[in-house]
Amino acid sequence: MLSKKLSPCLVLFAVLLACSAYADGIIIPVRPISKRIPPPLSIKYHHVDVTINNQVARTEVDQVFKNNFGSELEGIYIFPIPPGAAINDFSMYVGGEKIDARLLDKESALRVYEDIVRRQKDPALLEYAGRDMFKARVYPIPAYGEKRVGLVYTELIRKDTNLCSYRYSLNTEKFSADPLNDVRVKVTITSRVPILSIYSPTHQIQIERSGPTKAVVTYIEKNVKPDKDFVIYYRLSKEQMGVSLLSYKEWRGDGYFLLLVSPNDWSIDQKVLPKDVVFVFDRSGSMSGKKIEQARSSLAFCLSSLNEKDRFALITFNDVVKEFSTTLLRASRKNVENAKEFVKGLSASGGTDIHGALVSGLDMLESGSRPKMLLFLTDGLPTVGITDVNEIVRRVAERNSKGARAFTFGVGYDVNTRLLDRLANESKGSSEYVRPNEDIEVKVSSLYSKIMNPVLTDIEIHYGSAGVSDVYPRKIPDLFKGSQLVLTGRYRNSGNARIVLEGKMEGKTKRFSYTLAFERKDKENDFIPLLWASRRIGHLIEEIKAHGKSQELVEEIVRLSKRFGILTEYTSFLVDKDVTVALPSLREEAERKLEAADEAVGGWAVNQSVNAKRMKKSAQVPANTYYDDRGVERKFENVVQVGNRAFFNQNGKWVETTGDSKMPVVKVKRFSKAYFQLLRNDPSVGSYLSLGQNVQFNIGNQQIQIADSGKEEFSQSELTELFD
Structure with a gap:
């Protein structure tokens, strides 16, 4: 494995420079x-x-x-x-x-x-x-x-x-x-x-x-x-489906794993599944101007990107639902061109019958093995017909007996995020938001490009004897050409396990079997716990937004935020708290933050949904940023992660968050012989020491506190006991 930080940059070191900036070169x-x-x-x-x-x-x-x-x-x-x-x-x-x-x-x-x-x-x-x-x-x-x-x-x-x-x-x-x-x-x-x-x-x-x-x-x-x-x-690999496993595990406790699933794009060109797609787009009065222009362009892109064997339907709506055709059409050149002409004539006026449009779209789908998708775009709230969000979600679920994936787009801040998120989440689809000054065409075409070629649907993964739990995403999405699934979870049992990937391909159930190793001890891939924690936090926030908060869910969000240093707009207060404070009191403050931010409509609601989705879908180590109510990206400055350890800067001292008030504290004088003995016995300690002149971190069951005064030299027996 390469060293952790190796980036060459230039920096000037000055004598006695207390807060300089260095780089790898x-x-x-x-x-x-x-x-x-x-x-x-x-x-x-x-x-x-x-x-x-x-x-x-x-x-x-x-x-x-x-x-x-x-x-x-x-x-x-x-x-x-x-x-x-x-x-x-x-x-x-x-x-x-x-x-x-x-x-x-x-x-x-x-x-x-x-x-x-x-x-x-x-x-x-x-x-x-x-x-x-x-x-x-x-x-x-x-x-x-x-x-x-x-x-x-x-x-x-x-x-x-x-x-x-x-x-x-x-x-x-x-x-x-x-x-x-x-x-x-x-x-x-x-x-x-x-x-x-x-x-x-x-x-x-x-x-x-x-x-x-x-x-x-x-x-x-x-x-x-x-x-x-x-x-x-x-x-x-020469396999039709590539499956890779990375794991992280310390001696004690469950391990963490990351599973990558990707198709061999060069062997499945003839096996992209023909699909049925229904486009349901809002043309109410609030969509006038630039919005309707961009919506027309995005629809034209999607229509042009249909595969020859696909079928499609096109529905637009305001207070009246208008269908381009009464049934699904084959994506022939003539049908696609006619649909694009229909799109050119779209104009914005009237109210918003969301329920009627969704039901009309779902009713056009037919039974069978073809993958089914519904792309739904709106910039407003339901104002005509059934307007209660819970009732719309319930009725749509009942009508979606054919298992269509709903991909929803909310344009602007006057949308109901709970409606759009639930429609997507409950159908194994996804929701996207086009915030003010963002381009509808860019957002829609970007997503559609990823989902236009389904390869494997209705996926299930079996992990054999590994004792796997808490896998995210909870509902496994379909797999598309040029994409990959990234799943994270926990495992209890180390050793080789038989992993079976199962799904629908060309209308038939296909199974792929792999023997992969869940490591007994592997501390190299320390990004995996962070990725898992980020996804779990995002999932829990969405659960609270959709179904209401519970003490257990809020306390788990606080625990994960504190343990891994992954902050949210609801747990930002943690950096100002003593890391040894009990979870119940921290939970109460998080509950107050959640209650204050309990909105379904508006800028803050949209950006909260965007924040939760970024965490829930994160494939990269979390950046500890969030979007505020105006859509401005904010960064948490007083938290840093070293490997999978989190440190909060409290009154000028970097403190590891897993510290316990019952753990003995050993004070070590800064830059003393004892200070460098820690480094020589375990060079990885250098990553903690490099945080600054005042640092507190754990070694074994003890806390080491770097301070102005303290221990100046360790005996060999003390070092052995400390690092044993």
């Missing part, structure tokens, strides 16, 4: 420019190009550092490298001459880190403890000039039962004073065996495929502070 000035403490240098760009050929990865790093000061600098460039990597090339030139560099093993590197930390009185570098180091002297760095650095290394990537992983550390959140101007990571994968699923638990990635054995994965952002390592997993 570092230039440390040998002496200060002046007595004034200088701010960090800026980063012009940071590009990473990776080529993976079978199991060999070649990583090229290209970065430009900028000296914003009026005098030249002398410094040392440090790059912590992944275990087992070989440096192929390092290019930095001064006066036309290439700079020499040295590779230090982890022991030599640790001495360098300790020396810098002692001098600077800043522990940020300690997160790199336990890693080899690449080191070079840099002089001069011109005043107001730039220095370009190029680095190339190769490594053998990890492969476990055809599941490969690549990691590049891109964590600069706590190490950069300013956002990076330009960040790009591009990974080109070539393999002799077909590449099935490609998944990143850390970043939103773009995937381009030019064949079964090649893929290009790209992550690009501008003006950003990356705060996570860049990680991808991909499965190599």
Whole structure:
């Protein structure tokens, strides 16, 4: 596994700089420019190009550092490298001459880190403890000039039962004073065996495929502070369905798992299932202007994207339901063109008969094995016919005897989120919201592109002897070409288990069987508990919104938020509370927050639904952000996750949230021999120490508190007892 944080960036270390910003590739000035403490240098760009050929990865790093000061600098460039990597090339030139560099093993590197930390009185570098180091002297760095650095290394990537992983550390959140101007990571994968699923638990990635054995994965952002390592997993297999399992388990308690299911897109081209689709779109008066224009465009896109063997129906409604046809039509070129002409003539006026439109759409569907979908778009509340939300949901469920998946779109803030969410959730569909200033066509076409080619429906997964529980999503959605299912859950029993994937394909029940390992102890994939907790919190919030709160559900949300540091708009108060406070009192405050936010209509209601859905569907590690009532994204600043441990910043001290008031506290003097003994006995402690000068964390059944005064040296027996 690659080291946790490896992203090369430039930062200026100044003597006695208490709150500096560092990055993974570092230039440390040998002496200060002046007595004034200088701010960090800026980063012009940071590009990473990776080529993976079978199991060999070649990583090229290209970065430009900028000296914003009026005098030249002398410094040392440090790059912590992944275990087992070989440096192929390092290019930095001064006066036309290439700079020499040295590779230090982890022991030599640790001495360098300790020396810098002692001098600077800043522990940020300690997160790199336990890693080899690449080191070079840099002089001069011109005043107001730039220095370009190029680095190339190769490594053998990890492969476990055809599941490969690549990691590049891109964590600069706590190490950069300013956002990076330009960040790009591009990974080109070539393999002799077909590449099935490609998944990143850390970043939103773009995937381009030019064949079964090649893929290009790209992550690009501008003006950003990356705060996570860049990680991808991909499965190599010739199977029709690829299933991969990742697990995380400590010695005690249940483990956590992540299951990836993806079709072999290159073997199922002839097996995309013909589907029946009913489009139900609002044309009431409130849809006038730009809304109706965008709705027409999105409908035209969906119609043009129908497969030749699909069937479709089109319904528009205001206070009157209008049908393009009385039955499902084959998606012939003529029928599609006629439907698009019908769409061009849509105009907005009148009220909103949501119940009548939905029932008319469902009544058009026919029995049979074809996948059935209903795409429903509205910007308002039910004002005509049946208007009670619970009654509409009940009647729609009764009429949906053929098992159509409802995909709902709420446009603007004058929609009933409980209605749209329940219609989608209870049919294994999904709900989307188009907020003010967002484009209807973009939202609708984006979703439809993902669901237009169903491959496997009515999916069930059996986990054999693993003792699996609390799997999310609770209702497994259908699987589409070009997509994958990401499921998270808990397991009780370690060892190999027979996993059976079952679903409908081409009208017949198909079963796929796999023997996969639920690990007895595996602490590497520490993102899995966070992903599971995020999904569980999102699910519980939706349950409360749909069916009302209960003490048990609220207390579980608070417990998970506190344990994993995954905050919501209802648990943001936790960072200001003593971490040892009992759950019942915290639950009461969360209940008050939930009651105050108990809305079904309006900006706050829509954004609460968006927040819950982001958590419930999260495929990446939670970012600890939420949208407020105006749709502005807010970030929780006083919480950080190190692995699957959570820390809250309370009165300037980072405190691990799983601390217990009954646990003994050992005070350790900052930067003392005892401080570095902790690091040498377990280099992973460096990730906790690097949070700041005042940190409290758990080792075994004791709490370690880093403070101005305290223990200055451990005996060997004390260390043995502490780390046993």
